[in-house]
Amino acid sequence: MKEESPxxxxxxxxxxxxxxxxIVFMVSAIIVFNYYINIKSNIEILSKQTVSKxxxxxxxxxxxxxxxxxxxxxxxxxxxxxxxxxxKIRLSSMxxxxxxxxxxxxxxxHGNVIAGTTDKNLRPAVEICSQNWFVRALAxxxxxxxxxxHVQQLLILxxxxxxxxxxxxxxxxxxxxxxxxxxxxxxxxxKIKELIESIDIGTGGYLYIIDNDGKLVIHPKQTxxxxxxxxxxxxxxxxxxxxxxxxxxxxxxxxxxxxTIDWTRWRVVGVVPIGAMITVGIKSFVIIILIVLLLxxxxxxxxxRFLSNIITSPIRHLxxxxxxxxxxxxxxxQLEKGSYEVKALSHSFVEMSKRIxxxxxxxxxxxxxxxxxxxxxxxxxxxPHFLYNTLDSVIWLADAGDDxxxxxxxxxxxxxxxxxxxxxxxxxxxxEEVEHVRNYLIIQQMRYVxxxxxxxxxxxxxxxxxxxxxxxxxxxxxxxxxxxxxxxDPGIINIKVEEAGNxxxxxISDNGIGMDNETRLSLLIVDKNQHIKDxxxxxxxxxxxxxxxxxxxxxxxxIESEIEEGTHVIITLPNDKDIPSIKxxxx
Amino acid sequence: MKKRIILLLLILSILFIIAFSETKNKNNKSETPYRxxxxxxxxxxxxxxxxxxxxxxxxxxxxxxxxxYSTMETxxxxxxxxxxxxxxxxxxxxxxxxxxxxxxxxAPLEKASSMGIKIIQLYNEVNYSxxxxxxxxxxxxLNMGHDIANFYVNDYKxxxxxxxxxxNTNHITSSNYMIDGISRVFKSEKIKYNVLYLTGDSNNSxxxxxxxxxxxxxxxxxxxxxxxxxxxSVYVTPLxxxxxxxxxxxxxxxxxxxxxxxxxDSILVVNSYAxxxxxxxxxxxxxxxxxxxKTKLDYIFVTRENMFDENVQKELFxxx
Numbered sequence: 001m002k003e004e005s006p007x008x009x010x011x012x013x014x015x016x017x018x019x020x021x022x023i024v025f026m027v028s029a030i031i032v033f034n035y036y037i038n039i040k041s042n043i044e045i046l047s048k049q050t051v052s053k054x055x056x057x058x059x060x061x062x063x064x065x066x067x068x069x070x071x072x073x074x075x076x077x078x079x080x081x082x083x084x085x086x087x088k089i090r091l092s093s094m095x096x097x098x099x100x101x102x103x104x105x106x107x108x109x110h111g112n113v114i115a116g117t118t119d120k121n122l123r124p125a126v127e128i129c130s131q132n133w134f135v136r137a138l139a140x141x142x143x144x145x146x147x148x149x150h151v152q153q154l155l156i157l158x159x160x161x162x163x164x165x166x167x168x169x170x171x172x173x174x175x176x177x178x179x180x181x182x183x184x185x186x187x188x189x190x191k192i193k194e195l196i197e198s199i200d201i202g203t204g205g206y207l208y209i210i211d212n213d214g215k216l217v218i219h220p221k222q223t224x225x226x227x228x229x230x231x232x233x234x235x236x237x238x239x240x241x242x243x244x245x246x247x248x249x250x251x252x253x254x255x256x257x258x259x260t261i262d263w264t265r266w267r268v269v270g271v272v273p274i275g276a277m278i279t280v281g282i283k284s285f286v287i288i289i290l291i292v293l294l295l296x297x298x299x300x301x302x303x304x305r306f307l308s309n310i311i312t313s314p315i316r317h318l319x320x321x322x323x324x325x326x327x328x329x330x331x332x333x334q335l336e337k338g339s340y341e342v343k344a345l346s347h348s349f350v351e352m353s354k355r356i357x358x359x360x361x362x363x364x365x366x367x368x369x370x371x372x373x374x375x376x377x378x379x380x381x382x383x384p385h386f387l388y389n390t391l392d393s394v395i396w397l398a399d400a401g402d403d404x405x406x407x408x409x410x411x412x413x414x415x416x417x418x419x420x421x422x423x424x425x426x427x428x429x430x431x432e433e434v435e436h437v438r439n440y441l442i443i444q445q446m447r448y449v450x451x452x453x454x455x456x457x458x459x460x461x462x463x464x465x466x467x468x469x470x471x472x473x474x475x476x477x478x479x480x481x482x483x484x485x486x487x488x489d490p491g492i493i494n495i496k497v498e499e500a501g502n503x504x505x506x507x508i509s510d511n512g513i514g515m516d517n518e519t520r521l522s523l524l525i526v527d528k529n530q531h532i533k534d535x536x537x538x539x540x541x542x543x544x545x546x547x548x549x550x551x552x553x554x555x556x557x558x559i560e561s562e563i564e565e566g567t568h569v570i571i572t573l574p575n576d577k578d579i580p581s582i583k584x585x586x587x
Numbered sequence: 588m589k590k591r592i593i594l595l596l597l598i599l600s601i602l603f604i605i606a607f608s609e610t611k612n613k614n615n616k617s618e619t620p621y622r623x624x625x626x627x628x629x630x631x632x633x634x635x636x637x638x639x640x641x642x643x644x645x646x647x648x649x650x651x652x653x654x655x656y657s658t659m660e661t662x663x664x665x666x667x668x669x670x671x672x673x674x675x676x677x678x679x680x681x682x683x684x685x686x687x688x689x690x691x692x693x694a695p696l697e698k699a700s701s702m703g704i705k706i707i708q709l710y711n712e713v714n715y716s717x718x719x720x721x722x723x724x725x726x727x728x729l730n731m732g733h734d735i736a737n738f739y740v741n742d743y744k745x746x747x748x749x750x751x752x753x754x755n756t757n758h759i760t761s762s763n764y765m766i767d768g769i770s771r772v773f774k775s776e777k778i779k780y781n782v783l784y785l786t787g788d789s790n791n792s793x794x795x796x797x798x799x800x801x802x803x804x805x806x807x808x809x810x811x812x813x814x815x816x817x818x819x820s821v822y823v824t825p826l827x828x829x830x831x832x833x834x835x836x837x838x839x840x841x842x843x844x845x846x847x848x849x850x851x852d853s854i855l856v857v858n859s860y861a862x863x864x865x866x867x868x869x870x871x872x873x874x875x876x877x878x879x880x881k882t883k884l885d886y887i888f889v890t891r892e893n894m895f896d897e898n899v900q901k902e903l904f905x906x907x
Contacts (some may be wrong), residue, residue: 021647150897151895151900156847157844159904161904222901223640223641223644223860223905224644224864226860226863226902227641227858227860227861227867228861228882229882239903259700339717376703
């Protein structure tokens with residue numbers, strides 16, 4: 001028999017697959033969650049560090065500019081120490097040492113340049129002193145002022161973008177009068193913009209600077225902002241002022257960190273599209289997890305099949321054994337392979353099979369014994385009455401000196417008992433059964449002289465058909481005692497055996513007084529006690545029951561009767577194969 | 588059970604594919620990024636330079652590849668046709684073009700469209716053809732013409748006004764729409780005006796303008812609709828002893844300086860940076876089969892009084 005391939009549809013395989021999926025998903029979820037927390041935390045920490053560093057860098061830069069302003073103040077505040085030419089040389093050398101400084105100039109309070117690196121093509125003083133950097137510095141009390149990026153309007157027809165540092169100072173003019181002037185240092189906007197843009201704050205992140213009023217000072221996307229192609233969430237900056245917070249702006253989750261720059265009251269704002277960054281990270285991670293999941297599943301299915309085969313093979317073997325074994329006729333074998341549990345199961349099955357078989361044997365034996373006892377009891381009930389009456393007839397014939405009659409009667413009685421005993425055989429041939437009833441009729445005919453005649457017909461081909469014994473005698477007895485006995489005229493009993501398809505039918509008819517329908521039906525009723533109580537019909541009932549026990553419900557007796565007309569009993573038997581007679585067996 | 592496992596594997600595979608495809612689409616960082624031909628009318632001039640800068644920034648934002656093409660002269664039609672064919676041969680994904688002629692570029696764009704190349708017509712457009720599958724971006728300048736005329740009316744407050752509108756050619760639709768818009772306002776305001784199309788090189792154009800002004804002494808104001816015409820005006824009008832009201836177009840240094848020293852009265856500054864930026868962003872969106880919202884033309888009018896205003900200087904001096 002071909003070994004069946006192991007199925008994936010096993011308890012073990014199902015368990016293994018479900019368990020693997022659950023574990024992988026659970027572990028994945030935990031890892032993804034931890035990954036999310038870690039990546040978010042790392043991004044926030046790095047962003048804060050970057051913003052802080054930038055703030056320090058810008059503060060340092062601004063401090064350097066202020067130191068330049070102080071140096072300039074030192075040069076210009078006391079003209080007695082430095083000549084105009086010396087001041088110009090010193091300021092020019094400061095500019096030359098730095099590529100980010102455009103001009104260093106000193107103006108009087110009316111916008112006229114007093115000293116500095118710019119002395120040609122200047123715009124009129126009235127235009128200069130109206131500019132924001134000038135106005136703010138003049139209005140201040142000596143504090144440094146850093147402007148927003150703007151187009152400087154110092155030189156005619158020149159329009160450089162600068163950040164202006166300005167500061168009001170007191171100075172002594174050539175007449176030793178104390179006056180107020182404004183120091184201006186223009187920083188090239190491009191340079192400071194490059195400084196800010198060069199700082200990496202992560203994918204998609206950027207830094208920008210806002211002033212004290214929350215207005216943009218430097219922004220890497222300034223051109224896009226100018227073109228209304230990008231907008232910055234400035235309102236949140238003004239609300240929060242300082243520190244870190246998460247914000248959703250234009251549908252994008254962002255982490256924002258704001259730190260104040262020393263000296264300037266400007267603020268550095270770091271923006272990190274944390275959602276997008278995490279999404280990219282998580283997505284990559286999920287892809288890895290999906291790959292792991294697919295591989296795990298494939299591996300699980302493979303291992304599941306393999307292990308399932310190892311574990312369930314003895315069980316399947318046992319299952320096949322159990323399916324194939326005929327418990328009644330054979331004893332199952334004990335399995336030699338498999339785990340301890342499987343072997344124990346096999347042992348239990350074998351023991352159970354033995355026990356079932358033993359119980360079945362006991363039941364069959366008990367039933368057989370019971371049936372035999374019933375038959376023996378039946379026969380035992382018939383024999384004493386009949387024997388008494390027959391022997392009475394023998395005495396009567398002997399008294400009458402009818403030797404021939406005695407011989408005939410005793411001879412018939414002997415044959416009757418011989419067939420009744422039948423060496424203990426339950427099944428005899430129809431011929432023997434008919435012979436048995438014939439002897440009975442001979443005996444009864446001698447008892448009831450001229451009371452009835454009989455006729456028996458049996459075809460030769462049915463003579464050796466098997467039947468359970470003693471089925472005709474009770475019926476014939478019933479005909480005599482309850483039918484013919486009460487007739488004024490001689491009765492007739494006809495016995496005819498015939499083949500009816502796959503069955504054999506035996507017709508026993510008499511012309512006795514018959515019986516009513518109620519009596520007829522009561523002859524075959526189940527209530528055996530009723531027959532015993534009435535004292536009649538028990539023989540017929542027994543015959544019917546024995547036939548049905550032996551051959552099935554389909555077989556048995558059928559009784560037809562009519563008052564004053566007679567009774568017709570039909571026995572139906574199976575038309576089985578011929579058997580040898582008891583006599584032949586003796587030979 | 589087998590069916591369930593197959594289904595599970597199928598779902599996981601689909602998730603896997605989606606996860607990969609999503610990453611690829613959104614970042615547009617595939618091994619072959621989109622290649623876009625960006626064809627401008629002219630190389631020089633602040634207007635076109637600013638447009639290029641906008642396109643460059645959009646290229647960085649979208650990780651696409653741009654092939655920049657531009658003619659040396661504004662009306663070099665043959666050169667633009669050559670660029671379109673070059674783009675077709677290079678098998679580009681899209682073409683962004685500011686057509687220099689509304690008639691002669693129809694056939695080349697039809698050819699490009701038939702090759703499945705996506706097309707955006709920027710600022711200018713060609714005549715309608717059902718064989719060109721394109722999107723027109725910021726090409727309807729009719730309203731801008733209205734605004735130019737209205738600004739002129741408010742800023743030049745002479746009682747009698749006689750305007751000369753200078754354009755490059757009548758085959759450039761942006762100029763044509765603007766002239767249409769200006770004409771409607773001028774007609775309603777009963778302002779006399781004429782339109783002069785300058786042809787040829789710079790010297791020829793200046794000569795053409797000079798001859799016109801000599802023969803039309805009634806002209807007291809000039810509306811130059813592009814930087815080329817503005818340049819002509821700046822060079823020609825000082826030859827006349829007359830204070831013309833000049834409205835220039837474009838934020839070239841020449842225009843700014845002339846505004847600053849009073850030779851020009853006002854400047855129309857069109858945000859061509861936004862044009863370049865939006866066109867490339869739009870093209871990538873089209874190639875990704877995503878929707879994108881068209882933005883309107885952005886422009887401001889600058890006078891000497893407001894040229895250093897905080898908001899104005901951001902646009903006026905954006906390239907300096």
